[in-house]
């Protein structure tokens with residue numbers, strides 16, 4: 096089998112998505128997600144201008160060799176744009192393999208390790224009462240694990256929807272600026288989780304995303320104060336370029352730590368994992384070079400009792416969601432999968448076989464990934480420039496969003 100053609104599709108059914116389609120001489124094609132929120136066109140150009148010309152004519156079954164060719168070949172390694180482009184190629188090639196062998200991709204990754212994939216939903220509200228209402232709503236929908244975020248006086252915060260609709264961080268136009276204050280946040284979060292546990296009891300798995308906004312010692316304090324509420328994880332407590340910063344957090348709390356949605360290689364997590372400073376690795380297929388690389392990362396993490404908790408925000412397309420569910424079904428050290436449902440417009444552009452029932456998701460048994468792209472419909476939603484917000488402290492200093 097030979098790759099005969101490949102091209103990038105960019106569509107914006109509510110938000111932007113970059114999809115790579117790879118075609119073969121046997122009429123089978125594969126889809127890969129290459130979406131990098133706020134930097135979509137950079138990945139599209141990397142693919143179109145630099146990657147596609149090098150993969151036409153190759154055997155799509157050679158996923159390891161093509162991965163190494165795209166990673167080592169250009170000399171310049173890693174980085175989100177490069178790794179998302181490699182991820183798009185790799186995901187599409189595994190889709191082709193599955194279709195050619197007439198089997199779902201999870202069978203190529205070791206087969207089913209479980210029947211269903213535990214997913215967590217997002218509940219949020221402008222204040223604690225509204226957040227509690229949203230938790231109740233998601234519990235009613237069947238979710239067994241819920242991430243809770245709520246607004247509070249004295250600061251903006253991450254993860255709270257502006258209006259009645261769903262939370263969606265990227266905004267069209269130039270990057271909006273928000274104001275951030277750490278102290279009211281640190282006082283607020285334990286109160287929020289005390290109320291959630293009081294209302295919903297111990298059984299529900301609870302999660303919280305700090306979204307990289309704390310210093311290690313502030314995160315240690317928050318983790319310690321959250322211990323009575325038994326979170327499944329506290330996510331991205333501090334930016335992770337300084338991996339040993341997590342040692343400080345670990346020394347102060349037993350609240351489990353999740354990190355890695357912005358990582359793009361095993362090296363971003365190497366010290367975090369081998370020193371057992373984290374409990375869940377959140378790196379996704381699209382942003383970390385696809386199945387070929389993420390499987391190695393998961394296998395390495397398994398040695399250290401670190402479980403997977405793949406990023407699954409709406410800025411990863413249904414192609415990535417489908418891929419993630421195959422991965423989650425197969426890897427032994429799966430922990431949990433994030434599920435932030437896409438809009439109806441997005442679901443229509445990407446018809447798929449995956450399903451949700453009673454707090455779990457299922458990849459379906461279609462050959463390959465079980466997801467498609469309706470290119471005619473996609474063409475009705477042209478790309479729209481959009482950015483994530485940036486954060487400033489109350490005195491104007493730029494800080495992490």
Ligand code: GCO
Nearest residue numbers: 132264304306356407408410
């Ligand atoms: C999460 C995330 C996201 C990110 C988004 C950025 O779901 O845990 O932190 O929502 O903010 O993916 O593009």
Ligand code: MG
Nearest residue numbers: 304330331356
């Ligand atoms: Mg997050």
